[in-house]
Amino acid sequence: MLKKFNHVAIAVNDLEKAASIYKNALNAKVSNIKDYKEHGVSVVFVELENCKIELMKPLGNSSPISKFLEKNKDGGIHHICIEVSDIIKTRDTLLTKGFKILGDGNPKIGAHNKPVLFLHPKEFNGTLIELEQE
Numbered sequence: 001m002l003k004k005f006n007h008v009a010i011a012v013n014d015l016e017k018a019a020s021i022y023k024n025a026l027n028a029k030v031s032n033i034k035d036y037k038e039h040g041v042s043v044v045f046v047e048l049e050n051c052k053i054e055l056m057k058p059l060g061n062s063s064p065i066s067k068f069l070e071k072n073k074d075g076g077i078h079h080i081c082i083e084v085s086d087i088i089k090t091r092d093t094l095l096t097k098g099f100k101i102l103g104d105g106n107p108k109i110g111a112h113n114k115p116v117l118f119l120h121p122k123e124f125n126g127t128l129i130e131l132e133q134e
């Protein structure tokens with residue numbers, strides 16, 4: 001059911017600065033900034049050999065990250081993403097076992113053009129979990 005680790009997402013206040021640190025101080029492969037209006041975020045991908053770090057800043061007024069940055073003034077780890085072999089089957093199994101799926105419960109297309117779902121941090125040890133179709 002769970003497959004590869006895909007990425008860790010870090011909320012940041014200044015995306016250009018954060019990207020520059022990874023690029024210039026750590027010599028990492030860093031993408032250009034991409035806007036995802038549906039998710040309310042602007043994102044830079046830091047490409048590692050085995051996974052990615054996504055640096056995200058709020059986009060628009062109702063961004064889900066704005067509240068997070070109010071509580072975490074310096075930014076911080078926002079969620080982790082794990083790939084699953086069958087996202088609908090995984091969702092249905094979780095619902096059957098009484099877990100919550102955030103939003104309307106239907107997968108949205110995520111930053112990698114694949115369906116994603118988010119699980120409630122209260123039910124996963126205080127960690128927001130993104131599941132992505134592998």
Ligand code: CO
Nearest residue numbers: 009054081130
């Ligand atoms: Co993500």
